Amino acid sequence: MQVYGTELAGRFLLGTALYPSPAVMQEAFRASKAAVATVSVRREGAGSGAGMVFWQIIAGLGIPVLPNTAGCHSVKEAVITAHMARELFDTRWIKLEVIGNSDTLQPDPFGLVEAARILTGDGFQVFPYMTEDLVLADRLLDAGCEVLMPWGAPIGTGLGLLNRYALRSLRAHFPDVPMVIDAGLGLPSQAAEAMEMGFDAVLLNTAVAKAGDPVAMARAFALAIEAGVLARAADPIEPRDMAAPSTPVLGKAFLA
Amino acid sequence: MTRLTLNGDSIESAAATLAALLDERGLATTKCATAVNEAFVPAAARASHPLHPGDRVEIVIPTQGG
Numbered sequence: 054m055q056v057y058g059t060e061l062a063g064r065f066l067l068g069t070a071l072y073p074s075p076a077v078m079q080e081a082f083r084a085s086k087a088a089v090a091t092v093s094v095r096r097e098g099a100g101s102g103a104g105m106v107f108w109q110i111i112a113g114l115g116i117p118v119l120p121n122t123a124g125c126h127s128v129k130e131a132v133i134t135a136h137m138a139r140e141l142f143d144t145r146w147i148k149l150e151v152i153g154n155s156d157t158l159q160p161d162p163f164g165l166v167e168a169a170r171i172l173t174g175d176g177f178q179v180f181p182y183m184t185e186d187l188v189l190a191d192r193l194l195d196a197g198c199e200v201l202m203p204w205g206a207p208i209g210t211g212l213g214l215l216n217r218y219a220l221r222s223l224r225a226h227f228p229d230v231p232m233v234i235d236a237g238l239g240l241p242s243q244a245a246e247a248m249e250m251g252f253d254a255v256l257l258n259t260a261v262a263k264a265g266d267p268v269a270m271a272r273a274f275a276l277a278i279e280a281g282v283l284a285r286a287a288d289p290i291e292p293r294d295m296a297a298p299s300t301p302v303l304g305k306a307f308l309a
Numbered sequence: 310m311t312r313l314t315l316n317g318d319s320i321e322s323a324a325a326t327l328a329a330l331l332d333e334r335g336l337a338t339t340k341c342a343t344a345v346n347e348a349f350v351p352a353a354a355r356a357s358h359p360l361h362p363g364d365r366v367e368i369v370i371p372t373q374g375g
Binding site for chain 2: 068069070071072091092093094095096097102103104105107108111120121123129133134136137138140141142208236257258259
C-alpha cells in the first residue's frame with residue numbers, strides 16, 4: 054500500500070494510547086507488526102521529561118509515526134496543532150481530526166475540508182479522519198488529500214463497520230484512492246471484513262490497548278488483516294439464496 | 310516581570326523572548342513545540358519572538374495518541 058508516494062510495510066496502523074504500560078505497548082507493537090504508529094501532542098507538564106521518554110520509546114519501534122490532531126474542535130486549533138506536530142515529529146504526515154460532536158466524536162465534515170485545504174497548501178500530507186460520506190470524500194480529494202480514513206464506528210466503541218452500504222459505495226466510487234478504516238473496530242473479524250471489502254488498511258487503538266491481553270489481541274488483528282487481504286485477492290464467491298451441493302451428486306449410492 | 314498565560318496557567322516571567330521563557334522553565338533542551346496567542350512559533354523563531362504582557366503561550370510535547 055502506497056500513501057503519498059511512500060510504501061507502507063503493512064496494512065495495520067496502530068495507536069500508542071491507553072496501554073496498561075509502555076512495556077505492554079512495545080510488546081503489542083511487536084506482535085502487531087504495525088506499519089505505522091499514531092501519536093499526538095499535549096501540553097508540557099512542568100519539566101517532567103515525559104515527552105522525551107515517550108519519544109524514545111516510539112523511536113525505538115522503528116516505524117513511521119502519524120501524528121494526530123485529536124481533540125481539536127476548530128479548524129484553527131487543528132491547523133496550529135498540525136504545525137506543532139510537524140515540527141515535533143519531523144513528518145509532513147498528519148492524521149487530521151476536526152471533531153464536530155463531543156458525544157460521538159464524529160468529524161465535522163465542513164471544518165475537516167477547510168482544514169485539509171489549508172494544511173495541504175502548507176505542504177502537509179493529510180490523512181483525514183472522516184465519516185463515510187461519499188460527497189465528503191470527493192471534497193477531501195479536491196482539497197488535496199491522497200488518502201481517506203472513513204470511520205467504522207465512533208472512536209472507542211468497538212461496534213465495527215456500522216454503515217456497510219456507504220463504505221462499499223465509497224470503495225466502489227474511488228477504487229484507486231488508498232482508504233484506511235479508522236476507528237470503531239473492536240474485533241479482528243471486523244478488520245478482516247474491512248479488508249475483504251477492499252479497504253487498504255485499518256487504524257485502531259482501543260481494541261488492542263484495552264483488551265484483557267493487548268499483545269494477544271494485537272497478533273489476532275494482524276492475522277485477521279492478513280486473512281482479509283488474502284481473501285480479497287482470492288476472488289470470493291458471490292453469495293446466493295439457493296443451496297448448491299458441494300459434494301458431487303453423480304455416483305451417489307442409491308439407498309432410498 | 311511580565312504576567313503571561315502558560316499552558317492555561319497564569320505565571321510571572323522575566324523572559325523577554327519565547328526562547329528565554331523556555332530557558333527560564335528549564336525547557337531549553339526539551340523536545341517541544343510552541344505557539345503564542347494561537348499562532349505556531351517554529352523553534353528557529355523562538356529567540357526573536359518577543360513576549361508581551363498577557364501573551365498566551367502553549368508548549369506541547371510528544372504524547373500517546375490513537
